[in-house]
Amino acid sequence: MMSKFDVVVIGSGPAGYVAAIRAAQLGLSVACIEKSTNKLGKTGLGGTCLNVGCIPSKALLDSSHKFAEARDDFKFHGIAAKGVSMDVAKMIDRKDKIVGQLTGGIGQLFKVNGVKEIKGFGKVLAGKKVEVTADDGSVSTLDAENIIIAAGSAPIDIPPAPIDQDVIVDSTGALEFLKVPKRLGVIGAGVIGLELGSVWARLGAEVVVLEALDVFLPAVDQQVAKEAQRIFTKKQKLDIRLGARVTASEVKGGKVTVTYQDADGEKQEVFDKLVVAVGRRPQSENLLAADSGVRLVERGFIYVNDHCETEVPGVFAVGDIVRGPMLAHKGSEEGVMVAERIAGKKAAMNYDCIPSVIYTHPEIAAVGQTEEQLKADGIEYKVGVFPFVASGRALAANDSDGFVKMIAHAETDRILGCHIIGPSAADLVQQVVIAMEFGSSAEDIGLTVFGHPTLSEAVHEAALAVEGHAIHIPNKKKR
Incomplete structure (x- = not known):
């Protein structure tokens, strides 16, 4: 086997495989x-x-949403659908087939582009060498002109709820239930907890979400977060309990008793399954030899600069294992940037324009700064909001919860952020990402012609509303 490469990538997730393919494309x-x-x-x-992660969870989210829509919402369209049921095993099988298709696709892309696929555990040694331990325990060493570390992240474990992947599961286990639990507990009201809770709630589970923080979705613009909490609790019947810190759990007779503490004292709940979704941690254990020169910082992240360079020349790190949001698209673009810099190109990345999405229904998507962040920074801003209930396309689709919120600089009108809760929010926000990448103003979007009737018109109207010029809602009087 060839043992010397221009680039050795550790990890084949969205950051790693994209970096590998782009580097190979560059010769x-x-x-x-x-x-x-x-x-x-x-x-x-x-x-x-x-x-x-991303792909199997979205497969289940889409399947469960279609089921809930058929059961609850088809009647509004005049469609009679009695006795709708979900074959959970078939839903899981479909998810697995999609995963198989996509992972097989990466293998094909590696072959087409000439990327050498190596199975084993990679460890960075001194002198830009990588030790590979195969499944059978055999060890080999690769020489690399450049190393890209893309080892990713793993679910965080908490002592009060040890994972057994049977009754107490992490996000991986929550994708494998073969029947709908009657009562499902979820620890953590973040992105993963809400998405997985939504799947099983739609299929009929009574879902209780226990969140230690007192604020719902603290990283999200709070106008959006409050609307999301209202929809999830009032309309979708998710039982979200804030300020609830789990202190213990006991599995007995195929069920789990969870003890938690809130403002009223100690309480207990019994669940058929418990999902632990309290975040993720970088997978940096045993990844670096003591003399590798690569430095770990707080919580196990690898130190890098703005160009994802470590303190060792020729050694880079990208994706979940470095600072910044743990998002697949962020990792992929870092991988591309690094591959291009290795090839001598002057590539860079704009970290101010990374969109984030929560794939509940309605979706929650954002780019740029929140109103709370701008207030804390003392930046003067103006806001335009347009509700989907005023969108003809959303009403026609019977999907009119939520709104688009556009934030622009008070003096320059430059777009500082956009926050959306509503139908197709993930795709709508991307229009604003492009606009922000080109330094657009809210007026620029307001002067752009949008097709009618489309959901995108809500973005247009929110931009117009920044100056009180929205057409299809009453405008607030500007002070």
């Missing part, structure tokens, strides 16, 4: 090391995102 010899094995017994190309 470099590339090896990509992946330690995990998927459900089919093959190398788990695609990392967490494709195998047990």
Whole structure:
């Protein structure tokens, strides 16, 4: 086996496999090391995102949403659908087939682009060498002109609720239930907890979400967060309990008793299944030899600069294992940037324009700064809001919860942020990402012609509303 490469990538998740492919496209010899094995017994190309994260969760979210829509909402369209039921095993099987198709696709892309796929655990040694430990325990060493560390992240464990992947599960286990639990507990009201809770709530589970923080979705613009909390609790019947800190759990007779503390004292709940979704941590254990020169910082992240360079020349780190949001698209673009810099290009990345999405229904999506952040920074701003209930396209689709919120600088009118809760929010926000990337003003979007009737018109109207010029809602009087 060839043992010297221009680029050795550790990890084949969205950051790693994209970096490997782009480096190969640029004419470099590339090896990509992946330690995990998927459900089919093959190398788990695609990392967490494709195998047990973004893609399988979206498959279940879409299946469960279609079921809930058929059961609850078809009648509003005049469609009679009696006795609608969900075959959970078939839903899980469909999810697995999608995962298999996409991970197999990465394997094909590696072959087409000449990326060498290596199964094993990669460890960075001194002198830009990578030690690979195969599944059978055999060890080999690769020489690299450049190393890209893309080892990703893993779910955080908490002592009060030890994972057994049977009754108490992490996000991976919550994608594998073969029947709908009667009562489902979720620890953590973040992105993962809300998405997974939504899936099983739609299928009929009574879902209780226990969140230690007193504020719902603290990183989200709070006008959006309050609307989301109202929809999830009032309309979708998610039981979200804030200020609820889990202190213990006991599994007995196939059920779990959870003890938690809130403002009223100690309480207990019994669940059929418990999902622990309190965040993720970088997978940096045993990744670096003591003399590698690569430095770990707080909570196990690898230190890098704005260009994802570590303190060792020729060694880079990208994705969940470095600072910034743990988002697949952020990691992928870092991978591209690094591959291009290795090839001599002057690539850079704009961290101010990274969109974030929560794939509940309605979706929650954002780019830029929140109103709370701007207030804290003392930046003067103006806001335009347009509700989907005033959108003809949203009403026609019977999907009119939520709104678009546009924030612009008070003096320059430059767009500082956009926050959306509503139908297709993930796709709508991308229009604003492009606008912000080009330094657009709210007026620029207001002067753009949008097709009618479309959901995108809500973005247009929110931009107009910044100056009190929205057409299809009454405007607030400007002071």
